[in-house]
Amino acid sequence: MIITKNISKNFGSFQALSDVSFEINKGEIVGFLGTNGAGKTTLMRILTSFLPASTGTVLIDGIDTAKHSLITRKKIGYLPETPPLYLNMTVKDYLKFAAEIKGIPAKNRRRQFDSVMAECQLEHMAGKTIATLSKGYKQRVGIAQAIIHEPKLLILDEPTSGLDPIQNLQVRNLIKNLKDQRTVIISTHILSEIEHIAQRVLMIKSGKIIIDESLDSLMRSYSIDGNNSKGNSQSREMNLEDIFIHHHSDKNKDQENDDMDSSVVNHNG
Amino acid sequence: MDKIYFIAKKELLTYFKSPIAYITLVLSISIFNVFFFIIIDQNREVSLRDVFHVMEFMFLFLVPIMTMRLFSEEKSSGTMEFLMTAPVTNMAIVLGKYLGVLVFFSILLSFTLIYFAIIEFFGSPDRATVVSGYIGVWLEGAFFIAVGMMTSSWTRNQIIAAMMSYVILFLLYFLINFTKYFSGEAETLIQYMSTLTHLEHFIVGVITVGDLVYYLSGIFICIVFTRLSIENRMFK
Numbered sequence: 001m002i003i004t005k006n007i008s009k010n011f012g013s014f015q016a017l018s019d020v021s022f023e024i025n026k027g028e029i030v031g032f033l034g035t036n037g038a039g040k041t042t043l044m045r046i047l048t049s050f051l052p053a054s055t056g057t058v059l060i061d062g063i064d065t066a067k068h069s070l071i072t073r074k075k076i077g078y079l080p081e082t083p084p085l086y087l088n089m090t091v092k093d094y095l096k097f098a099a100e101i102k103g104i105p106a107k108n109r110r111r112q113f114d115s116v117m118a119e120c121q122l123e124h125m126a127g128k129t130i131a132t133l134s135k136g137y138k139q140r141v142g143i144a145q146a147i148i149h150e151p152k153l154l155i156l157d158e159p160t161s162g163l164d165p166i167q168n169l170q171v172r173n174l175i176k177n178l179k180d181q182r183t184v185i186i187s188t189h190i191l192s193e194i195e196h197i198a199q200r201v202l203m204i205k206s207g208k209i210i211i212d213e214s215l216d217s218l219m220r221s222y223s224i225d226g227n228n229s230k231g232n233s234q235s236r237e238m239n240l241e242d243i244f245i246h247h248h249s250d251k252n253k254d255q256e257n258d259d260m261d262s263s264v265v266n267h268n269g
Numbered sequence: 270m271d272k273i274y275f276i277a278k279k280e281l282l283t284y285f286k287s288p289i290a291y292i293t294l295v296l297s298i299s300i301f302n303v304f305f306f307i308i309i310d311q312n313r314e315v316s317l318r319d320v321f322h323v324m325e326f327m328f329l330f331l332v333p334i335m336t337m338r339l340f341s342e343e344k345s346s347g348t349m350e351f352l353m354t355a356p357v358t359n360m361a362i363v364l365g366k367y368l369g370v371l372v373f374f375s376i377l378l379s380f381t382l383i384y385f386a387i388i389e390f391f392g393s394p395d396r397a398t399v400v401s402g403y404i405g406v407w408l409e410g411a412f413f414i415a416v417g418m419m420t421s422s423w424t425r426n427q428i429i430a431a432m433m434s435y436v437i438l439f440l441l442y443f444l445i446n447f448t449k450y451f452s453g454e455a456e457t458l459i460q461y462m463s464t465l466t467h468l469e470h471f472i473v474g475v476i477t478v479g480d481l482v483y484y485l486s487g488i489f490i491c492i493v494f495t496r497l498s499i500e501n502r503m504f505k
Contacts, residue, residue: 048354073356084351086279088286100275101355145351 276365405471
């Protein structure tokens with residue numbers, strides 16, 4: 001579905017991405033993990049053709065996004081970090097515009113509109129002005145515009161960022177339902193989200209991919225089996241948060257052989 | 270083509286969903302009405318010549334207000350990402366937005382056709398001159414809109430976009446006053462660059478190829494620069 005080869009992106013002298021290569025197969029649910037500023041959003045913007053890569057190529061279904069972006073854009077549904085909403089439009093008018101601009105034939109627009117309204121549970125919000133909606137509903141409208149043209153690839157940039165726990169759960173459930181039919185890339189630094197949704201993790205640090213593994217394999221490879229600092233024997237698996245902190249902690253980087261690392265004895269990655 | 274239409278329709282809808290459209294319409298028409306009656310009362314002639322001059326001057330102030338949000342707002346609100354990742358060309362986005370404001374401007378201008386009806390009712394105006402005057406004012410408005418759209422694509426701040434429009438439009442408008450400092454080809458060039466020179470021809474009923482080329486090439490250049498500007502993603 002997606003092949004990226006040696007993607008780099010420079011903003012002036014700052015290198016946001018460096019030599020990023022990976023493949024994502026059809027139907028995979030992949031989580032982009034990384035701290036703020038790691039390069040997740042830049043990578044997503046390159047995949048969606050919003051930004052051109054400085055070097056390298058992105059192929060979606062074998063089509064080069066730099067040369068034929070109008071074709072590849074039809075295959076992608078994208079929810080940016082800030083939902084791209086026209087606040088003074090009603091939900092209905094906005095989704096109607098999204099359907100038009102995304103090239104859905106006139107005869108199918110009504111069906112598609114009804115379908116996403118139901119899927120995102122927005123039926124009772126159709127006539128409301130977007131500005132008056134809660135953050136959770138705004139996020140749903142953002143997701144609705146991303147899926148209205150039935151894209152094969154869904155790219156979601158921090159879809160639950162800033163939501164309260166209830167809204168978070170609702171949006172997460174919505175994404176869970178969407179993933180059954182599509183290839184999904186989700187970027188987040190909320191690690192439990194990845195644990196609940198993704199099958200595979202791409203961890204990005206300073207514009208480079210430092211981990212590209214399936215979630216199960218990653219958890220297995222980072223099992224703790226050894227003695228803790230008090231000398232008590234223990235055996236448990238690290239969760240994704242531990243792995244994330246391990247890879248992003250400067251202390252760990254500087255002290256490769258300290259307590260933490262000495263206990264991570266079974267890392268096969 | 271249909272994407273251009275959808276974007277234009279959305280722009281027009283956005284105008285009428287915000288107070289800007291109504292404030293602009295009411296303010297413009299009120300000012301035009303006042304000046305129309307003052308001019309007719311003073312001149313005592315069945316001509317819209319001076320009304321066109323007032324319109325031109327007022328559009329210098331009004332058009333940047335109409336255009337300042339076109340791209341600035343999209344950039345600041347994040348909807349630019351929505352537009353530019355949709356399967357639509359950058360040129361279609363630019364033309365759609367341009368067309369949306371142009372239709373709004375045309376609606377505004379159409380309200381002033383009542384002046385034509387009034388002078389037609391009370392006298393026998395030179396219809397051809399009135400028509401050519403309206404064509405000139407419309408073309409000038411279309412050019413101003415293109416300038417305003419271009420400056421809106423340069424920044425995410427609407428106020429800065431409007432300010433840049435004012436600088437360019439005032440420069441084009443008052444350029445004619447600087448001809449006395451130049452001679453020869455420079456003087457001719459400055460005369461040609463000034464918007465006043467060209468509208469004056471339309472207002473007196475003369476439509477020349479040079480005037481049409483001035484407005485149409487100005488619109489074309491601004492549209493091309495707008496497209497180049499939105500293609501340069503450095504704005505993010």
